Amino acid sequence: MRSVVCIGGLACLCAASGWWAFERDGRTAWFLFYSFAYLSLYAIAAYSALKRGLERLETGLAVYSAEVRRCYAGESIHFSAIWSEAARLLPGARIHWEEQWVHQGTGERTVVRGELAPGARAVRTPGFRRGVYVREALSVSASEVLGLLHAERRSEGGGQLWVLPRPAAAAGLSGTPEGVRKAASPAVETAVPQVSGTRPYAPGDPLKRIHWRSTARTGELRAIETELPAGGRQLVLLDAAGLGGSEGAALWADPMLAAAVEAAASIARRELERGKRVRLAVSDGQGSNAEAQGRARLPELLQPLAAVPQGGCAPGAFAALVRRETRRSAGAATLVTARADAQLPSALRGLPRGAAQVVFVHEPGRALPESVCVWKRQLEALGCRVTMLAAGAAPAPRQGGAGHAAIGR
Template sequence: MRQPAAGRRPPNPTRRRLWLMAVLYVSSLMYMLFQGGRTPVMLFCIFNGLILYLILGYWSGIRRISGTRKAAAGGPGATSGLPGVAGSDNRLLAAGETLQVQLQLRLPGIYPVPYVLVMERLERNGGTAIPFEVSFVPNVKRAGIAEYETPPLRRGVYRFLPTVCITKDIFGFIEHTGSFHEEGSFSVRPRTITLYGWDRIRRGAKGHFSHASAPRSSRETTQINGIREFMPGDRLSRIHWGATAKTGQWKSKEFEREALPRTIVLLDAYRSADAGAAERFETAVSAAASLFEHGMRRGTSMGLWCSSAIPTALKARSGGDQLHRAMELLTEVDNNGSDKLAQAILRADPILDQGSMALLVTDAPLEEIRQTMNWLSRRNLNPVCIRVLAANHPLTASSQHEFIAAGAIYTIRSLEELPAALEGREVAADAGS
């Protein structure tokens, strides 16, 4: 019975070449034995020399190839490396940027190698892998450099898989393969955009719980935020003995203060089957990252919650490490949530403090947004929504800025529209107040 095409193994070209060589060798041997003379002997000697050359290719050194990798952000004049990749500094990639990779390879041994084909794979979020192929010709020291540039990368965590190197003899009969693993990983963070004119995060949304707070009147937490000079009246428990011993001067602990009002960024990660859902989610992630970064820059205590399959939550607080943790979470998050917005928001209740501002970023229908914002308002929060629409969705002035009893709704189609939408909406809100 003939085997189905789907289950048949693909033909092996190396095996066919070996069979061809075996047939030619036996033919030349029989030709020499039965014909005799100089020509058959010379032909047989040539075949033996070729076979010896092909056999020695097994010890060409390709199986023990080694190398190092250097990576830098792509683009004109970009020379900064990436953390987690050998030979790099502390620069991070943003979504849409490219990566320039340089491999420095070395072959042991003395066997001549005409060229080396290098095959690399870059894996994203433990799933899909991007393949790259590049070749180089070893120099007299049996070393070489292979370079390539990635396409614009999406947001996520990337790691390099083992590098496979392939070479052939000068006739192309036999293929020899080797590999090495130079570990390296890096993150491509979501795109952000600067929000210059929107101060509503800093001073809080207008409403029943709107208030301004001076830093000195806010309560201190138990989280140490740094070290300051000793001030008369500081308690003994406040003295930082380690810093005092190192500097020879009295030092006191500086505790983090509660920034009022607090702000929570709520990101909707419901898995939708609609066309363009992935693009809308990427825009939503970038908008959430921009809002979080803007709030941290203004000294606001920021929190984060996401309705993904594994719920992501950060309690609202200030400090430089809070922004770093939030960006890491937004880098890895995916739109794999199973509950729609109105049901998923119920799981965010533990981190929603009364009087806080809730920044809702979603592409949900308008009715779900109203229902969710009404629930947040009943929880004594000040909700504001960033609604993300498809890039080709028609947008009018009335649909871009909408007032409802619970709060304001901003509508955008791309990250670039966010600053204009927020600034224009704030002017309208302040004029009507």
């Protein structure tokens, strides 16, 4: 509307100065007539270019609106591809954009605005808090150099943004975590041998290694052949209940749950860097889990942690998850929790000594209750090493808000 009013106003001024010039035939009149005529032609051509450029950008906006992105909490997000294309279609124009995101866990709405100036190559947004965001609306507008004309395109919502926890945010578990390394026993670090086939029995092999079915079939003694899996396998289990007294949006605000999520992310990253295959499972209402090997797949592995605690968490869900996953997995297990679950010792009973360890996240600067100390002794009596981890006061990530994003070059 602003552009139409501007073009109409220039056309009226051009007509008025033309009438004056033809009637009075003065130098000033003719100067004004030519000036307004030039500005009118410039406004029509510039507005047509802006509209045409945004129409050509429509396909790119549709793809951009539907894509799923991943980033880390507090990390600046780059939108270089779509905005570089816009700068090519609209040379010399300033491109403005606005997005509205909704946090799926808390329902909080975040509006992010940005501007791509001529010559800029990328746009960066402020960092988001951990969670899964859905885009509700997207609008892109363009204005020419003088800022008189304005064209806009709006797109429907769509696409998701998975904001992953930062693995280095948990004090004591970032990089090469001291607390977990002290708690790890040789049995935990040793990969469990896997059956790879059979071979002829050799003198000195124990009788329990004889494969009786192959022996009966071939008529000679055959022994089980085993080998160590490459890199081993690590199981990381996260209790999604936090301190155990919150539900819904209040559970997202539980600082102990946030610290436990970051601790699980740090452990998962460390094990990937050691070359192990890592399975990450969460006791939330969705049964979230992921499995990966290789440090390049860390974002894929941490994706379930972005949505914690989606679907909430039942009181006995963590013990049930531990019982199910540890019985199914042949590797070492690390359990991360912020509450002394009374059902956990019974879930770990029957496992080999040293096969599991527990990382207990607690509030810093406060003495542990006697019930927690008793719970810790019960786990240690089962051969489970327990690491007490004080939740560090990590700096809060920057939030996207009503302010403009920074412009990168």
